[in-house]
Amino acid sequence: MNFRVALALGTATLAVGALAPAAAASPTGIGWEASCAAGYECGHLDVPLSYQDPAAGTVRIAVGRLPATDQARKLGTIFYNPGGPGSSGRFAPALTPALHARFDIVGFDPRGVGASAKIHCFTDPSQLEVLQRALGTFPLTRAAERQQIADTRTVTDLCEQNAGPLANHLSTGTIARDLDRLRAAFGEPKLRYYGKSYGTYLGETYANLFPARVGSLAFDAVDDPVRWSTGSAPMSYRLQGFADAPRALKSFVDACGTRCTFDYDKILDQLERGPITVTDTTGRQIVVTYQSAIARIHNHLTDARSAPELAAFLQALADPASPAPASPGGPPDIDSMLGGGATLCSDAANPHDPAVWWDFARRADQVGRGFGPFDVYKTLPCATWDVTDTGRYAGPWNHPTAPILLIANRQGDLETPYAGAQRTERLLANARLLSLDTYGHGSRGKSACIDAWLDRYFGTGTVPAPGTVCAPDRRPFG
Incomplete structure (x- = not known):
């Protein structure tokens, strides 16, 4: 189809499409709350801690609803997950203006995250120091590897001691069953859903647990469910996000052209010899290590629109007299991050020997320099964190469903590689891949x-x- 025609039809088909306006459904079981973020309605739903053992008690799921702006012609509800695992999704975006007009959009914090029931691994603020050393980095030497394994084991030991029973009920299979309870609570006979990144794995799991309840499921930045859930290598190696790094980096450099006078590999060579101190645009001096540079480059490559900031950062590393963009982001929600970690380790088969991560990281480094070990070491805690959920789902993935829409960036996605979206289109029983001609995540x-x-x-x-x-x-670069 001609894309200009498709674009012109997009809003029109929504406005006069085959679906009749939905009757106003009053959610059942939702406890509505008096205060909420502007424009949203907040509530919660109590669900079983264990779907295999209903007597084990309940946990609370935090919900947020963004009401349709055209309530008289509302078509229903779209549920939303932003990814993670470990990311809050309670306050969903409008998705598109047309969807915001005709659908309520319902977000939720998955169990273990945000305002929903959470685990707590630490009993003393001083214990956070070991967490900072253990997570979000990777070792360059054998001595650093031994220290990271020891620090990571300390963190996972603390979680096993303090997290309580919820830690063993955080698999995506269990969260998908929570999503089905939310669907029913909002009176929807079939699920409409938009999920990004990890949210695609949640949607894939839902589609195969409840194939007859699939309405419209859109998966943006697609995870390969087979590589996520099965295999003998570390899961973060199996997904091969680092394999898309050279493709995305090449797209960035090609677009940068004569604007970029730095030598990327030379910058990494220098960082491997030692940190570089740069001054950001606020006048603050920043010590940049090899690991922190890779993390920041990775984050910039997840959105092609941040190309100017990435170019400025790399120029500052090549010439410390050039100002570097200020570092984005704030402090993480530690409990949500570890709740997401429990989901990851519950879902994925991983080796139990943390020493094997070193060899897989070296192999990955040959494919995507720096990005390989950055990716691979993300799942190191799964070697020593013994979390198991009887609600885990690991396939099959091809149950017949209504059509599912997959969306992916074909020039490279460092989180969910394009090849994984292509495999998933062939794997699911009824999926269609729509590609965007750029690099980035989502x-x-x-x-x-x-x-x-x-x-x-x-x-x-x-x-x-x-x-x-x-x-x-x-x-x-516009």
Whole structure:
């Protein structure tokens, strides 16, 4: 189909599509709360701690609803998950203006995250120091490797001592059953859902646990469910996100052209010899290590729109007289991060010997320099954290369903590689892949063509023709 025609039709088909306006459903079982973020309605739903043992008690799931702006012609509810695991999803974005008009959009904090029931691993603030050393980095020497393994074991020992029973009920299979309880509570006979990144694995799990209840499921930045859940290598190696790093980096460098006068490999060579001190745009001096540089480059490559900031950061490393962009981000929610870690370790098969991560990291480094070990060591805690959930789901993944829309960036995605989306299109029983011609993580909001297909898919159930590719609204550097 001509993309200009598709774009023109996207909102129109939503407005006059085959779906009749939904009757106003009063959610059942939702405890509504008096205060909430502006524009949202907040509530909670109590669900079983264990779906295999209903007598084990309940846990609370925090819910947020963004009401449709056109309530008189509302078509229903779309549920939302932003990824993670460990990320809060209670306050969902509008998705697109057309979807915000005709659908309530319901977000939730999965169990273990945000305002929902959480685990608590630490009993003393001083214990956080070991967490900072253990997570979010990777070793460059054998001595550093031994220290990271020891620090990581300390963290996982503390979690096993203090987290309580919830830690063994955080698998994605259990969270998918929570999502089905939310669907029923909001009176939806079938699930409409938009999930990004880890949210695609949650959606894939839901689709195969409850295939008859699949309505419209859109998966943006697609995880390969087989590689996520099965295999003998560390799960973070199996997913091969680092394999897309050279492709995304090449797209960035090609777009940068004569703006970029630095030598990328030379910068990494220098960082391997020792840290570089730069001054950011606020006048603050920042000590940049090899590991922190890789983390920041990785984060910039997850969105092609941040290409100017990445170029400025790399230029500052090459020439410390050049100002570096200020570091983004704030302090993490430690309990949610560890709750997400418990989900990851519950879902994925991983080796039990932490020493094997070193060899897998070296192999990955040959494919994506720096990005390989950065990725691989993300799952090191799973070697020593003994969390198991009887609600875990590990396939099969091909139960017949209504059409599912997959969306992926074909120039490279360092979190969920494009090849994984291609495999998943062939794996699921009824999936169609829509590609965006850029690099980065996630496509919604970056292309009017992508957003128009989301409008059309949720409005009428229509998926694009095989091989459809959309253009981004803006290329790197504008």
